[in-house]
Amino acid sequence: MRLVQFDFPYSGPFGEEMARAMEGLARSINEEPGFLWKIWTEDRASGRAGGIYAFTDDAAAQAYIAKHSARLAEFGITGIRALAFDVNETLSRINNMPG
Amino acid sequence: MRLVQFDFPYSGPFGEEMARAMEGLARSINEEPGFLWKIWTEDRASGRAGGIYAFTDDAAAQAYIAKHSARLAEFGITGIRALAFDVNETLSRINNMPG
Numbered sequence: 001m002r003l004v005q006f007d008f009p010y011s012g013p014f015g016e017e018m019a020r021a022m023e024g025l026a027r028s029i030n031e032e033p034g035f036l037w038k039i040w041t042e043d044r045a046s047g048r049a050g051g052i053y054a055f056t057d058d059a060a061a062q063a064y065i066a067k068h069s070a071r072l073a074e075f076g077i078t079g080i081r082a083l084a085f086d087v088n089e090t091l092s093r094i095n096n097m098p099g
Numbered sequence: 100m101r102l103v104q105f106d107f108p109y110s111g112p113f114g115e116e117m118a119r120a121m122e123g124l125a126r127s128i129n130e131e132p133g134f135l136w137k138i139w140t141e142d143r144a145s146g147r148a149g150g151i152y153a154f155t156d157d158a159a160a161q162a163y164i165a166k167h168s169a170r171l172a173e174f175g176i177t178g179i180r181a182l183a184f185d186v187n188e189t190l191s192r193i194n195n196m197p198g
Contacts, residue, residue, distance in 0.1 A: 003140055005104060005151070007182060019189035026193040038194035039151075041102055041184035048182065052104070052138075052151050054197075083106060083147065085140035090118035094125040095137035098153075099197025 001036065002061040003087055007050030008072060008080040014044045032067075034060025037099070050081075058084060100135065101160040102186055106149030107171060107179040113143045131166075133159025136198070149180075157183060 013021055022040075029038060036054040043049070055061040065082045072080050089097070112120055121139075128137060135153040142148070154160040164181045171179050188196070 003138065003151070005106065005140070005149075007104065007184075015187065016189065018187055022190055023193065026190045029194055036195065037197055038191065039102065039196050040187035040190040040194070041104070042187050043182070043184045046182070048184070050104075050184070052102070083142070083145070085142045085147070085149070088114070088117055088139035088141050090115065091121055091125045091139040092137065094122065095128055095139070096135065097138050098136055 001087055002055045002058045003085045004053040004055060004061045004065060005050070005083045005085065006053070006065075006068065006080070007041070007048055008077050009047055010042070010049035010077070011047055012044070014042050014049075018042060018049075032060070032064055035064070100186055101154045101157045102184045103152040103154060103160050103164060104149070104182045104184065105152070105164075105167065105179070106140070106147055107176050108146055109141070109148035109176070110146055111143070113141050113148075117141060117148075131159070131163055134163070 029035060034056040036056060039052040041050045055064060061084045065084065069080055069082055128134060133155040135155060138151040140149045154163060160183045164183065168179055168181055
């Protein structure tokens with residue numbers, strides 16, 4: 001498994017309005033090669049959003065980082081930060097990792 | 100629920116060696132007020148590590164950010180990045196959010 005962390009400046013919409021605006025995008029993400037899950041993150045106070053993703057492997061993670069970074073840039077979003085990580089499963093199991 | 104994202108430059112240990120070195124810290128994190136879970140992240144190639152945490156509320160998240168940032172600084176770690184987010188549960192459910 002390879003974890004991907006995205007965050008970027010974001011001015012809204014938030015909450016249920018965001019959910020309505022992004023539902024089609026969310027459904028399309030389920031079809032991405034190697035995609036396992038995404039937690040959608042948002043913070044109105046600091047004006048940021050992003051996501052934590054799990055992919056089956058690094059090739060899938062890197063392909064998604066390239067695709068999603070280009071899509072966000074098309075939306076006019078700058079200051080995008082995307083990182084890929086392994087998960088330390090031994091430590092994460094101690095700390096009740098979900099799933 | 101409030102999600103916390105930490106990442107910072109990290110030169111090791113990684114993998115099972117990291118798990119042995121950090122087991123006591125992991126167990127102590129389970130005792131933090133409002134703590135729900137942590138996914139431990141590491142990337143040997145880029146020399147980074149961090150974690151994705153869930154807390155019950157923002158007060159618990161902010162208290163942990165302050166405590167853990169100070170602890171990492173004591174370890175000599177600089178370039179620490181810590182962000183707190185809400186989770187968009189409607190979108191995350193579409194994308195198979197674990198837990």
